[in-house]
Amino acid sequence: MLIKKIRGLFSSDLSIDLGTANTLIFVRGRGIVLDEPSVVAISTHNGQKKVAAVGGEAKRMLGRTPGNITAIRPLKDGVIADFVVTEKMLQHFIHKVHENSFITPSPRVLICVPSKSTQVERKAIRESALGAGAREVFLIEEPMAAAIGAGLPVEEASGSMIVDIGGGTTEIAIISLNGIVYAESVRVGGDKFDEAIVTYVRRNYGSLIGDSTAERIKHEIGCAYEGLEVREIDVRGRNLAEGVPRQFTLNSNEILEALQESLAQIVQTVKSALEQSPPELASDIAERGIVLTGGGALLRGLDYLISEETGLPVVVAEDPLTCVARGGGKAIERIDKGGIGTFTHEG
């Protein structure tokens, strides 16, 4: 216990956005210090499993690994799918953040969890953080962290609506007076967009592309609203009929078509959140608008789409990818100041 405390003195408080796609770590006073894909490459030698690479390096291996190496994404839909690998990944990241420390770090850690995650899922995240060497673990609900990070006035007695589109889930929440009034979570996010693009290309071009290629297409020409400038991209994929790689060109309208279903789900959830919000808060939201955060907010035209569908102003937060981690960092400061609990404390 004492040793942990001493080690704690040499560790920084961390706010971790343990996302399906990317893991971000925010260190108080230093900002975002780590932004890596949540991917772990595992090599098997004589039945013994070993971590071969973590983060960006492992991501480059996704879909390109030899037989004895498998690249795993240990989180699915915002929650832990592979406990042991998640723990290893966290351990790696925590050490990476404390690279210059000569004592094994034992930081206080705040982790963001999906608002609709179950007790079991939360416990799994807490346990894996403790297993990775954390001294104390705090959990905060993702939309809350996102709202704090985006700069929403969460402590005011007025409603704010936040839509955080992550890799695995889209979190929608109405926040007032430091608390979540209404939260909804759909398991649609960046990953679903990628899958939709892969499916679309297979159906319409008879070609198979990998997830990484799909993600690249989404980043470069992805679009959520028709009537925006049309962009094109050259893609190579394996033609299913001929069995050889073929090149073809995709444009943003095709991607819009591919994403239609996922986008409709998000819009529908936003609408139902608005329907269910208390009238006073609904009027606040109508006055100010909806705030988008998360990687999905960077999808071109998504704010237009939601704005047109709901008839409300929609604002994309500055630097939407890091909102959750930054918000978590601010929440850690509140812990020290004895602020009201927007998080659950777990020993």
Place this chain on the structure above:
Amino acid sequence: MTEANGDNSQNIAHGETGRRLKAARETAGLELQALADQLHLRPAIVRAIEEGDYGSVPSELFLKGYVRSYARHVGISDDEMIAVLSRELAIIHGTDDSASDERVADGRHLPLEENRRRRRVMSLVGIALVVLVLLLLPFIWPDNGSDEAPVEETTGDTQQPVELPDRQASRSDSRGASIDDIEPALGQVEVLDESAEQPSVEQEPSGSREPAVTDQPASAGQETAAIPPQAPVSESPEEASLQLTFNDDCWVEVVNGEGNRVIARLASEGDRIEYSGPAPFEILLGAVSAVDQLEFMGEPVNLSDYPSRAGRVRFQLAARDFSN
């Protein structure tokens, strides 16, 4: 529309963002009301942005968001407009109350981080001090050797012959009063000289040397006191004499056979200490090199026979050892 090459001028006039947006809107032939409808904003807010009245927009997050969508609607680069707006806001915050969001955030970060760093340094210094003290302890200890502490410290590493039952019995009798006894006992030292009677050593139980038990908690003494062998004390009050001469400063402690600390003082160069009383004597010398000669019952004792620790020696002299 195209006049917005806004990265040139450092000093941007207040309301620059609004003016540019308004100009672009008028070029595009849009009414304020029409634009407000497209943006799903109240016309009052659009007007506030155009007039540079940023206070009436709920927060910076929304202000930037509105400006961004406004710019896109009227066909100017949103990133450029945001850059202009940020500079404007920085000026406002700089002149107003110097409380830009970043500064507030930094102000929050820095003291906390500094505190942590200070705490970290303090704890490092603390740990270093503790380690230093622990390292130096063996050297410092003998010099300020107090009455009781050394007894505990040397437990077990000096093996001296002890007449176990005898000592325990006597100790348990008089331990509580031992400090008070020092004065009269010291007085006795002066009175008695080396010609004190020789004790009848032969009467001692013939048991061989017991392992050293130099440290005796009072309770243990009482426990053993309950065990019968009190006889030796009453039967054979051994008497022995001790004579010490010094050539330098040296701390001397002598505990006699009755458990009384009869001598506890600093002897200086040329001093001569004589004592006779019930044996065995438990002797502690702070600086063995400062002892010129030690005679026990008239015979010189070779001090190098006893293990010393940083010049400090603790041993026991029993009359029996010297009788044969």
